[in-house]
Amino acid sequence: MNSDVFNIKCFGIATDIIGERTYQIESNSIKNVGELRLYLDSKFEQLKTLNNYMIAVNHSYALPEDCIDPSDEIAILPPVSGG
Amino acid sequence: MNSDVFNIKCFGIATDIIGERTYQIESNSIKNVGELRLYLDSKFEQLKTLNNYMIAVNHSYALPEDCIDPSDEIAILPPVSGG
């Protein structure tokens, strides 16, 4: 795996919007969750039609200021609806 | 069954205090629940050691002013503790 490729897991409606279960981003400039969100929002306009979405890093909800690097497990979580 | 004999069903600790499952009272003067309670309280001092007790008439909780006659199904209900 290339060291500057982020592998982003997609779930629920995010898979439909992004068109893949794992979306790859090759980037040296994305350093935190906020930058990742800006990238995704510009690339996939439809993400803005959601009732928000969250980013998880290593199985925890992440804040915009949380740092990420390609070795992290990153996921796009649209609004959950379990239960 | 004698027409002026009340048959009072006893439950829980009331059976222990009164000593019988059905207690008979022969009386022409008891006309309502309040009078029955006065009679029982005077006869069985230990009823006063209870956290109160209720009288049921025909399967419903009764108030002191509710009339009773020997054809009614009457019961002494000590504090309930189901569940």
Next chain:
Amino acid sequence: MTTNIKISSEPLSIDTAYQSVIDASNGGNCLFVGTVRDINKDKKVTHLDFETYGPMAISELKKIAVECQTKFDITKISIFHREGKVSITEIAVIIAVSSKHRKACFLACEYAIDQLKMNVPIWKKEHLEGGSFWVGARP
């Protein structure tokens, strides 16, 4: 509106209670299961005995079921209570409620057990290692 009321000297089945309330139009099901504890107020309990005033207990349980259906947005409720001897960890009472949305089934289930404990003519005799007594009778 469906209500199921039962007082039984046989063990109570959670599955029977659950099956009696499920409904394709309901998404929420709440069950309260009251079991017999081994210790009460620091004393070791061996078993319980429930005495019931049968016809009045059934009548009061029905009132609670109907009241729950009036007060809360539920469609089905079942209340089962044991009578006679009940051992430690056995089930004394089951209340099962189903509703379209979950909030109502929680509210109704808790209301029903609270009312049952206050108003239904059932008496619990607790058997301890050193004797027995009627619960809650005296201060």
Next chain:
Amino acid sequence: MTTNIKISSEPLSIDTAYQSVIDASNGGNCLFVGTVRDINKDKKVTHLDFETYGPMAISELKKIAVECQTKFDITKISIFHREGKVSITEIAVIIAVSSKHRKACFLACEYAIDQLKMNVPIWKKEHLEGGSFWVGARP
């Protein structure tokens, strides 16, 4: 303190959930059982599909279980959730809680399902007669 967390593609058993929380020192047991409704917002549902982010869902469910044990006076809690296809009236989720006294098990059970619905990465796709959609994704 005992917690049981499970995400399963097989039918969930209420009895298994109940057995996992009973305890001779507890008198109160509350179960919430979430089932699949046939109608949602006036549309006929044929079945649901639950997608889960497995490891994170398990981790979030554990957090809820531990939080319940911190916030409420309970000793045991189990949370079971289905994944994959689930049919009408089948069980999607079971939360079982036991506590010494009943108030705590009701509070914890309701808190747990509220938190589950808000925070656990599980997504429900509703299949209707005329198509399917991800629940709650869009305004």
